[in-house]
Amino acid sequence: MAEISAIEWTDATVNFWWGCTNVSPGCDNCYAETWNAFRGTGEWGPGAARRPIKGSAALLRKLQSSAPAFESLHGRPRRVFMQSLSDTFDNEVEDVWRMAVFSGIEAADRIRVQLLTKRIGNVEKMVLDTWRNGGWPRHVGLMITVVNQREASRDIPKLIALKKRLGIPWIGLSIEPMLEPIDISKWAADLDWIIVGGESGKNARPMHPAWVAQVQQACQRAGTAFFFKQWGEWLPEGEAPFETFAELRRKRAERVELHADPNPFASVRFDTRTMYRAGKKTSGKLLNGSVSQAFPKELAA
Numbered sequence: 001m002a003e004i005s006a007i008e009w010t011d012a013t014v015n016f017w018w019g020c021t022n023v024s025p026g027c028d029n030c031y032a033e034t035w036n037a038f039r040g041t042g043e044w045g046p047g048a049a050r051r052p053i054k055g056s057a058a059l060l061r062k063l064q065s066s067a068p069a070f071e072s073l074h075g076r077p078r079r080v081f082m083q084s085l086s087d088t089f090d091n092e093v094e095d096v097w098r099m100a101v102f103s104g105i106e107a108a109d110r111i112r113v114q115l116l117t118k119r120i121g122n123v124e125k126m127v128l129d130t131w132r133n134g135g136w137p138r139h140v141g142l143m144i145t146v147v148n149q150r151e152a153s154r155d156i157p158k159l160i161a162l163k164k165r166l167g168i169p170w171i172g173l174s175i176e177p178m179l180e181p182i183d184i185s186k187w188a189a190d191l192d193w194i195i196v197g198g199e200s201g202k203n204a205r206p207m208h209p210a211w212v213a214q215v216q217q218a219c220q221r222a223g224t225a226f227f228f229k230q231w232g233e234w235l236p237e238g239e240a241p242f243e244t245f246a247e248l249r250r251k252r253a254e255r256v257e258l259h260a261d262p263n264p265f266a267s268v269r270f271d272t273r274t275m276y277r278a279g280k281k282t283s284g285k286l287l288n289g290s291v292s293q294a295f296p297k298e299l300a301a
């Protein structure tokens with residue numbers, strides 16, 4: 001929980017509790033779970049009690065009261081990512097905890113709230129009655145995480161339907177970690193924002209640049225805001241200056257060959273790229289030599 005966040009697409013994070021259950025291949029290397037395992041307090045998995053975090057309601061009030069100062073300094077409202085250490089729509093959390101989140105959010109109408117979930121099927125039944133019946137707050141957007149085509153095809157239509165039914169002001173995808181090519185072209189025009197990012201850490205899985213390009217091009221055609229967060233642990237050959245790769249080779253950095261088409265039975269394995277284990281900092285966030293980090297209009301002004 002932080003008044004200032006290192007996550008590029010937000011300004012602050014607020015967490016009302018700690019703990020979750022893995023529900024997707026995107027959870028395999030969940031940083032919050034890794035941290036939880038390190039602490040040894042055991043708030044992860046089915047049946048594990050989640051741990052409330054003190055001071056979250058007070059932090060939301062503080063972000064609200066300091067909103068005018070933030071806006072005059074930055075020329076835009078503050079973006080706040082709710083629940084970076086859990087999922088607001090986790091079935092194992094008592095409704096009374098969730099109600100505290102929604103009431104706190106409702107009162108903080110000078111900030112722009114970014115709700116992110118991997119449990120889109122729970123959203124409508126779990127939000128406040130007023131949100132469900134035409135009163136969804138204008139300062140709250142909803143995002144889902146999808147990491148493969150199966151999740152995209154299953155969950156994006158639900159998200160778009162929810163936006164229309166509940167009048168959600170903006171919706172988006174977090175494709176992080178991107179684990180395979182995902183064709184989002186038929187939904188891109190109905191989405192306001194798409195974030196793409198590679199995975200970090202010891203067990204990170206590499207992301208092929210062709211997969212990123214496919215999403216970026218779909219966003220360009222549809223006029224959807226596209227945000228490339230980072231490459232993560234693995235840097236594709238050609239996506240950094242020559243000297244960077246010379247240094248990685250000199251240090252004998254681990255390499256893997258990654259095919260654009262992950263299907264092992266494909267007759268032709270086109271666009272094979274060498275991926276270097278460069279680490280998140282060296283890999284950076286340049287895509288074709290530039291930073292592509294756009295926000296939807298509701299978060300930009």
Ligand code: SF4
Pocket residue numbers: 019020021022023024026027030031032033084085086087118
């Ligand atoms: S849903 Fe999010 S917080 Fe929960 S285990 Fe998966 S990645 Fe971690």
